[in-house]
Amino acid sequence: MAAETDPAAGHGGRELLRSLVRSQRRRLCAAVLLAVAAVACQLVPYLMAYLVAVELVTQASPDGGVLIRYAVIALVAIAAGTALMGGALAISHVCAYWLLHRLRQRIAERLAVLPLGEVTRRGSGRIGKLAMEDVERIEVFIAHMLPDAVAALTVVAATTVWLFVVDWRLALAAVAVVPLAMLAMRHATRGSGAWVAQWHGAGMAMNQTVTEFLQGIKAVKVFNRQTDTVARATDAVRRYVDAETRWGTAFLPGGAAYFTVMAANVVVVVPVGLWLYRDGAVDLPTLLLFLLLALGYTAPLTKLTGYGSQLRQVRFGTDEIAALLDTPALPDTGRRVPLGPASVELTDVEFGYHPDRRVLDGVRIHAEAGRVTAIVGPSGSGKTTVARLVSRFFDVSAGQVRVGGVDVRDMAVDQLMDTVAVVFQDPFLFHDTIRANLTLGRPDLDDEAVHQAARAARCHDFILALPQGYDTVVGERGATLSGGERQRISIARALLKDAPVVVLDEATASTDPENEVWIQEAVANLAAGRTLLVIAHRLTTVRDADRIVVMTDGRVAESGRHDELLRADGTYARLWADATTSARWSLGVSGERSGAHT
Ligand SMILES: Nc1ncnc2c1ncn2[C@@H]1O[C@H](COP(=O)(O)OP(=O)(O)OP(=O)(O)O)[C@@H](O)[C@H]1O
Known part of the structure; x- marks a missing residue:
């Protein structure tokens, strides 16, 4: 396999951030230089301003032409500064958007090749965030x-040098507050790693809860759980706000x-400056230059400190992204x-979603090629798990x-996907036309x-x-179709895929008898050959x-x-006796009900 040179590849958030910057170093250097x-x-x-002050103080009759020249130079410099900063930001934005696109693409690519368990373990809300x-x-x-x-650092460094070159005593007065301020900042950010971690964790939890709320909105309404579900979402938001507070x-x-x-550096610079001025030092x-520069000196420093805290937030995100990419x-x-004839065999299979809980234990199943093999058993016996392992x-x-x-x-994942089609219990339909949902991955089909x-x-x-017939757009997740319709579309999708092996996880929800007959007919057509x-x-x-395999x-x-x-x-x-009894029971109940209505 070729060595990873992708900017979004790496280990840990810090390394990820570094590799992102490194991959765009030329452009970023240009942005920084600008x-x-x-x-x-x-x-x-x-x-x-300093030169104007010198002219005004040292000349009995200041030269107007010189003053205008200084003013024009200042104006041109301001305009040039704005243009250069605009150029720097334009370049840095181009880099950032390119990296953004690349990083999202990498996340999507990684999600596509991760074992499904890893994706579900993280949850769609967290991954979305x-x-x-x-x-x-x-x-x-x-x-x-x-x-x-970088610009703020340059201002601080250049101004410091300038101040010391002009007058070291006033320069000392201007920077005197900095060590004290840094001590205060150290105190302020002590243990901030833990606070940021809590804030980040609460943000993740809030996203997960709100996403679940939206995804499960149907169940919430049907079971009239609005109050406690909204309470859960509100609680997650409150915990996020609490963490932030x-x-x-x-x-x-x-x-x-x-x-x-x-x-407070003004409190130091002004008295020291006035004292030195009074003594003729x-x-x-x-003095004017110091008042101007020294008073504006702390603004970029404050900006830099703010960035330090933001960087910590960025790092938490990049740590998570790096963990996903790794x-x-x-x-x-x-x-x-x-491949030989399209049989499916499970031999002494053991499996657990968590290491400490085995869900399948020594399972042996042989589904012969071209035959229908059914797996039945009580709820939780491991039937769906078998389907997941086959695919x-x-x-x-x-x-x-x-x-x-x-x-x-031992075969390419692509080959397995070409060989096995899966029809899920609750098939996922994209918010797209019926045709697009049917030809998923095979736009060549006429x-x-x-x-x-x-x-x-x-x-x-x-x-x-x-x-609009085949061009009708189905709602989000196919919500505008009934469960039976969704499953039949999913069966059509499997037919179009034309894979020799089909794994069908039958819908648990009972559909109406007419729908059930159609599904049975669709499944019979799917089974042919x-x-x-x-x-x-x-x-x-x-x-x-x-063949019927019974699992317990x-x-x-x-x-x-x-x-x-x-x-x-x-x-x-026993299961058959239970199923037929409950079928009779439910017929009896509906008979009573219909009787009650007549
Ligand atoms: N994603 C998962 N993570 C953790 N445990 C799981 C997961 N999916 C299923 N399980 C557990 O594995 C066991 C077997 O589940 P499985 O879905 O395979 O059973 P099933 O026979 O298909 O049940 P049902 O007929 O109710 O669909 C159950 O105890 C279930 O709780």
């Missing part, structure tokens, strides 16, 4: 803080002392290998998952192919009945499967055809 030149221009008016807010902070750092901070309160005494001491122009991708050999959302802790006779870890798949998946008719592994949450839908507590309890399993009178027979 900013320094701008600062030099900004100091010219002070020099002109990271990709938007934290990346935005880096933009502020590169586009504004960097040239500004605590941080501010901890900073306040030292910070206030810092700003007071910095502003300095002339009036020098998370190992799902191992991918990148090798496409010859490598996670890798097994022990044992093997083979597709077409090859361990899924209308005829799309319509044929939609017919086979029993969704062509309802799509045509929509206002393919290996179908159905994760069944309702037994009635799988009685015709070629993460193990395979038994397997066989429907009749064989009933004869064996084991777990399946």
Whole structure:
């Protein structure tokens, strides 16, 4: 594999920030040089003011032409300073936006290759904050803080040298407050790392809660949980505000002392200056120059200190981004290998989402090529987990998952994705047209192919009945369609993908009988000529499967055809009895209800 030279690659936030700056060093150097030149221009008016004062004090009749020349030079310098600073900021913004784009692209690329577990563990709210807010902070750092901070440092250094060259006693008076102010700032920022960490953590939690609230808004309304869900979101916001307030309160005494001491240099410079002037040790122009420069001297220093605290916030974000970018991708050999018949085999598979809790224990399943294999079992027995392992959302802790006779870890991830199509319980539809959702990743497909798949998946008719047919935009996450419609679209998508193996995680939510028939027909069409592994949450839908695997507590309890399993009178027979009883019970209940209405 080629060595990483990407600007967004690295280890740790500090290194990430460094590599970002390094990757744009030429442009950033140009921006910094322009900013320094701008600062030099900004100091010219002070020099002109000093020269005007010298002219006024030393000449009995000052030369008007000379004074006008000084004024014009000052004006030109101000204009040049503004233009140069504008140029510096323009260049630094170009760099920052380029890096912003690159960094977001890298985050997206990394998310695409991470094991799914890593993505869900972090949560979409946290990742959203990271990709938007934290990346935005880096933009502020590169586009504004960097040239500004270098310019401020240049002002401080140049002014200090100038003051000492002109008069060391007055210069000492001007800088006397700085060490004291620095002590106050040290006190103010003592332990600030912990405060920033709390503030950052509270920000992450707030984002996660608010994102969850928005994503789960349907459930919130249906279960009438507005009050406590809003309370939870409000609580997260309050905790964020609290963290910010605590941080501010901890900073306040030292910070206030810092700003007071910095502003107090006038109290030192003015008396010392007047005393030296009275003794004839300095002339009036020098005194005026000091009053001008020394009083403005502390502003850039204060700016620099503010940037220090902002930098700490940037670092927290970059630490998180770096941790995400450094998370190992799902191992991918990148090798496409010859596959045998499209069977799916799990051999002695062990797996747990957390190291201390095993969810699958010695699971052996053989789904023969071209056959329908159903996995059934009580809720939480590990059925969906099996589906996730086949499509490598996670890798097994022990044992093997083979597709077409090859361990899924030994073939390219692309090859596995081409070989296996997955129909999820709650299929995700993008906020896009139905056509775009159907041809996901295969824009080459023509209308005829799309319509044929939609017919086979029993969704062509309802799509045509929509206002713009195939060009109808479905709402966010497909919210404008029913669960059954979404699942049939997802089946059409799998048909268009034309993978030899299909893993179908059947929807748990009960759909109306008509919808259920259509889904069954769609699934039957999907199964034709393919290996179908159905994760069944309702037994009635799988009685015709070629093989039924019964799972309990993460193990395979038994397997066989429907009749064989009933004869064996084991777990399946019990589950079947329960399912048929509850079906009769629910018919009875609805019968009573309909009776009550008549
Ligand atoms: N992302 C996850 N992180 C942690 N634990 C999980 C995760 N997904 C599932 N589990 C746990 O793993 C176990 C098996 O879950 P799984 O979803 O595979 O069961 P299932 O048989 O498909 O259940 P159901 O029929 O209710 O969908 C359960 O105890 C569940 O709580």
